[in-house]
Amino acid sequence: MESSVELQSVNKSLGGIRVVRDVSLSIKRGEFFSLLGPSGCGKSTTLRLVAGFEKPDTGEIHINGQPPNGVPAFVRDINLVFQHYALFPHMTVRQNVAFGLEMMKLSRTEIAEKVARIIELVRLGGFEERYPRQMSGGQQQRVALARALVTEPSVVLLDEPLGALDLKLRKEMQFELKNLQRTLGHTFIYVTHDQEEALAMSDRLAVMHQGRVLQVGSPEEVYERPATRFVAGFIGEANLLPAMVTECRDGCVVADVDGLRFHAETSSGLELSSHVVLGIRPEKVRLGANFDGSHHNRFSGVVENTAYFGVARMLHVRLTPSVLVSLRQSNDSSEMPCRGERVEIGLPVESLVVLQADN
């Protein structure tokens, strides 16, 4: 399958700062692809580079196989949904949506038809003659979406479109957007700093930090096997334990964490006595003396803190004066240990990830 959007070693500086560093991405046609990262990581700039509002300093961006360098934004077959919608305040909803079609010089009847259809699709029927200022944030967002989709671009770019909405509305829109994308089949490139959102909606995502792409993969890949310490910490919660490698043989690693011996698996060769970080998700940590799997990575500790979240429970277990492990338990009928109680926990080898000590 030919890739829809391809970035090759793209670099961009703004105001003297390297905002996008050596970014290479290959986004497949019809994919829902997210760029995820904290503010200032370069994801919005990357999006604007794809849209054509900025030109890369070095590197190339190919859209549908054609290098569009030098081709300005209004010629590319891409539409951008702006973060604050950028709806034309002096035009009605209908006029806003029809704008792109008018630029394509379609006939009046064709325009009216397409506009009606897309307004139906985003469930804004009845609002055609309203002005943006007369509508709520969620409605404005849907107008912006309709305006971008109606010209049937091959790639749709979305720059944190749900940022201005409240939580409940945001969750609804996430669902709607995903459905829309699946129905229409366009390639969506979605920028967000909300990792839950990215995980829920994307087919694949790229985690960015300080201008670089740290990891690209499906939500499962990125969550279960984060590539760097930053990715592990940014997405979901993670226990991050600094360790020193004591043995490394055939993909099996033994590392020392403050006197405790941990067994883990890794595909990369590690030097003895090198520093690494062991990562494990709190929900993967097992409680209790008996569980399947190897006898490795079982430790005894004291429950220092507990928290009750309704849907889950968190335990913080101290193994040594400098090692605290967080454990997440679903709220089943089993009893929760209380503070001060001594418990046994196990960290399954297959759930333990070995990460570089520095980012």
Place this chain on the structure above:
Amino acid sequence: MMTSTRARWPEWLLRANAATVYAFLYLPIALLVLYSFSGSRFSSVWGGFSVEWYGRLVQNDKLLAALGNSVALATTSSFFATIVGTAAALGISRLPRRSRGAMEALFYLPILVPDIVLAIALLAFFVLVLHLELGLTTMILAHVVFNLCYVTAIVTTRLRGFDQRLLEAARDLGASPWKAFWRVKFPLIWPGVLGGALLAYAMSLDEFVISFFVTGPGSSTLPIEIYSMVKRGVTPEINALATLMLAGSVLLASLSVLLQRRK
């Protein structure tokens, strides 16, 4: 904004001050209007309601000619000033920040400089350098100078409130730079443009000093005529003329403000 219960100054003092100022400002205006309808020649005696002075105005050929000149001058100069000034404001908004400040300052200078300095400068320039005949043409050239600065100032303010992303959105949807300007940017700034034009028009009608210096025979404007009339002696027609001009200026100014406030 509510007045806090612990007012900064005694409230009555502020009110008294404000009342006095407004009375001070509007007393002369009220008198003018009042006596324009008075039948008496003497401005301190009320002579019964009469529109005699308005009638006399209409028959005063000199004044009518001056009115014609004023209108022609105001129309022509505000027309050119609006086009050049709006373009300049658009140009300035595209400049990088450093040069923008300097350019904005340049366009403020003609308004800041005292009118008499500008008047003698233009007179000297027209007479000594360009060797032009003083008349309507020189007045138009002079009026455009300060009028275009007013327009630039107003349009620049309007442009500051303009969201650049709207242009990006239009370009993104396939509009050429020209189309994006006419379909998106201009509709949102035209109230400012029109407001500036109206202000320039009102300023031109009212302008005296510069016109006085660069006028020639036969191109007297209304303010110049009033000046001569006042210097010669007090005549009641001036009341009527003043009232009419006041009404006109207020109308224009109100329109200009309303337009500028329009979203």
Place this chain on the structure above:
Amino acid sequence: MRPTQAPVPGATRSENTATALLLGPGFIWLLVLFAAPIAIVVAVSLARRGMPVEWAFDFSAYARARDPIMARIVWRSFLLGVMSTGVCAVVGYPLTYFIVRRTARVRYLLYFLVLIPLTANSLVLIYAWITLLRPTGLIEHFIRGLGLAGEGTVSILYTPWAVGIGLTYWYLPFMVYPLYASMERFDFRLLEAAADLGANRFQSFWRVLLPQTVPGLATGCLLVFVQTFCSFVVPDLLGGSKTLMLGSFIQQRFLNLPQDWPLGGALAMLMIVVLGMGVWAVGVLQRREG
């Protein structure tokens, strides 16, 4: 799907051309009809008296400008300027404060009412003052009525007082305009905070409100002073030949006989210098207040 068009070469260069084309006409107009004329004034001030000017290097205009009569005129203009500015500031500041504290609709109306005399035909308003201040004018009747007048007619017209009143009247909006902009931005909750911390009314004003509104006040004072110092019409109509000010003097040297363009030019240079100093002073003040 949209058909792809050929790439547009040199997009940034065409953008620069557009900027130049937009800015060009205005810039050139100001260059030719503002900067050049001002330069001519400088040149004229350094030329010799003639019909009207002989182009020969001559510094005598500046010597003539040092004449004691000139000094008196300049001093009078300066005094009247300072006094008018003072009155405008003392009266205008509380007025602006009053306006700004009203609710939105009332505020706009009151502000507009202050600006109307500015936009309305100003000559006409001076004429109104002439009728008021004349020997048989209303003010005189008023003073007589109060029994304050003695023998003979009371004529305020053509005295410095008349000019002062006229100047204050005409230029008060110039004080209110920048002050209003400055006060509108002021967060009045700061005054409440000051009161909460124990400041009395005067202290809150002096130490909280005033410092924050200095930029607006400074700009207002600059505008009023420069305009009153250089005023021509008001002193000409209300002051006559008894109260001659700089502006009228320059006008006479240019348009009446005996002509002395170089002297007029030299005095205009004085005005420009005063303006420059004022702008610089305001700039310093504004930078200090951040």
